[in-house]
Amino acid sequence: MTIVEDQRKRQREFFTLQFQKRLKRPRGYSPLKSSQARERAMFRLLLESFREGSSVVWKSTFVPSEIIYSLGAIPLYVESFSAVASAVDICPPMLDASERCGYSRDSCTFLRAVLGASHKDILPRPDALVSTSYYCDGDPKIFDIFAEEYKKPHFYLHVPYAAEAGWAVDALAEQLEEVAIELAKVMGKPFNRERLSEIIQSSNEARRYLLKANELRRHVPSPMLGCEAIDYIASITQLWGSPELVRISRLLCEELEERIEKGVAAVEPEQFRFLWCHLRPYYNDEVFNYLEGHHKAVVAFESVNLITWKEMDPGKPFKSLAEKLLANPAIGPYERMTREVAKMVKDYQIDGIIWMSPWGCRHFNSMAQLVKDGLRREMDVPFYILDLECIDKRNYSKEQVRTRLDAFIEVLAGKRG
């Protein structure tokens, strides 16, 4: 596959056009300025990664962007490319392409869409690839296959399952340092520890703002719609370490404070408060619009916006990044996740939990029933496992989803009496 700059330019133009269409799409709400800035930043990152001369590192979900930014490269979280593609409605041909290659329709659509996009060669090309063992089996496997296809190096990080064991942090920190040094070699420059420390400081600053935003969102009535908040995916966004995330998160705090001060509620009158676990359907906003617009049931918080790691020490960047990764409640036994969900229920005065369960996601689906049963032993909060696809709109049935949500809302209403 030889791609000339002219084709890359056409791809940039194509995505710019799609982005503009996306921004102009009718929405059921007025987005915050910070949300619009976030969306623009994400698209800019994508367009930059198409530019000739850009160094692009493909990363899986939990590879710290901070390391990649410190090398002057662009972190391309390829699964977020699938989400973008779904949002601008170019995903079905990507999925079709992957299925024609032999990938099973039973497997993760995020990964299949990337595989299809790679086959159609519409992805920014990587200079290197980095994957982690978490969340899922698919990432390291397909990253290694991509590395073979693109003839680029793949670095793999093993995130210890025993996240709370004494040796886990050091074992992971060593690997992170190794990856940083190896990536620097690929980029043809020495690894700059001071630069990474600066990036860590920037990451810390954004974390402080986003933590504050999360606190502001505890307000009743909620100052922000779940529909737009879930797109921040604070726990995994590839903007960590970028100056844009500091600006966006600061602006978000200011806007939320202003709303609370002025008594502006995301949903009026707020009937119920939901906790949404997992990601969202990216092909449309219908589910959220129906919940928040029709039922006045606000998604007060989302598990993907949870920030569980402590402030990092710029003087110990790798140890700090290792601690950040290991603080993820999805790592380790299900009790860790149950504990965090219970905390979110209390912190956000949640009436009910919606646990989105896409067909191909083994990691998240498999935790659903265990967390549900674990919570039941601790608290009385209705928990609904919603089978819903994130990427593939071909499997979406509006009426079916509405019927299920109606039934769940009835349960909540009945419980309230």
Added chain:
Amino acid sequence: MWKEYLKDVGAGLKPAPTRGKIGYLSIHVPEEIILGAGRLPYRLLGRGKPVKRASAYLPKTFDPSVLDSLEGAIEGEYSFLEGVIVANVSDAHRRLYDAWRVAWATPDRGEPKKVFFLDVPKGADALRVRAFSLALSALMREMEVALDVRISPEGLREAIGLCNETRILLQRLARLRRQKKPPLSGHDFFDVVSWAQRNDKSYVNQRLRLILQELETARCNGAVGPRLMLTGSPLGSPGLISLIERLGAQVVCEDLCTGMQYFSDLVEEDSPEPLNALARRYLDIPTARMADTRARWGYLHKLAEEYDVTGVIYFTLKFDDIYLFEYPFIRNKFQKAGYPVLLIEAENFLTNVGQIETRVQAFTEMLG
């Protein structure tokens, strides 16, 4: 005649009278550690029956072999075990650890047994080997406390020697299948390997020597039908192999964790750090879960050449992502190297036998 040697210990389903058994599911779990703890390693290969109660814990869209194991635990079929080791070899196994603990902790299921966990990296380089050594060490400490034993370096070295001998003997047995007419079928070979994973190693080694004595001197003239490699998801029973061989082909090698992967390499015996030696060997097993696709393809290609196969059957269990993601890449590689490939996707036990039979038949006719 040689099959008689397998019968003394039966199917290995009865508990050994003097030593407790520790179950394990993945071949990335070092049997040597179980032996070092004075217990018998017992590989759980599945029940091959429909799953009902496991679905109360885990989704139906899940690796069927994992659901099958959980069902066995819930139904009390593994009550003869003193404990079980679940390894982090896939998303499904990782969650099985949770579900198994919950299932065994239910009061009506008798005294709770210990469920151990072993974290296994997907890479085999120095840092990943070190991480795995730490995980093995943590497992050993946990077993020592739970079983009230001490696992000594000497005990580990002795176990390494015993298990290496099993591996060497099984390697010799496998090599017999390179002959134009192998002295044992793929089905028979599967049975031997399964048996070796469930019985006392000293006894297994003694019997394997007798089996080899007989088979290495056996005269087998002629040739078999199409020589096939079977690769892919774990097979708990030889049902698929029997089906293939009934249709005139022969499975002469299998890249399965229930087949030749079990004895793929030896553990370094004179290492001053037996735990590191174990870590290196158990991460070197070229299973599909490992992230080194190039090494994996190299291993598969070498196997196909050494065993002179004419075609490859790639078997995947439904929802077994590792294989579902690997398949197109490996298929393309094999096809480019001139080997036809047939994909079979199925449940843990063969439900769609007629359909599979027709496809295998067409494939073997094409190769014939």
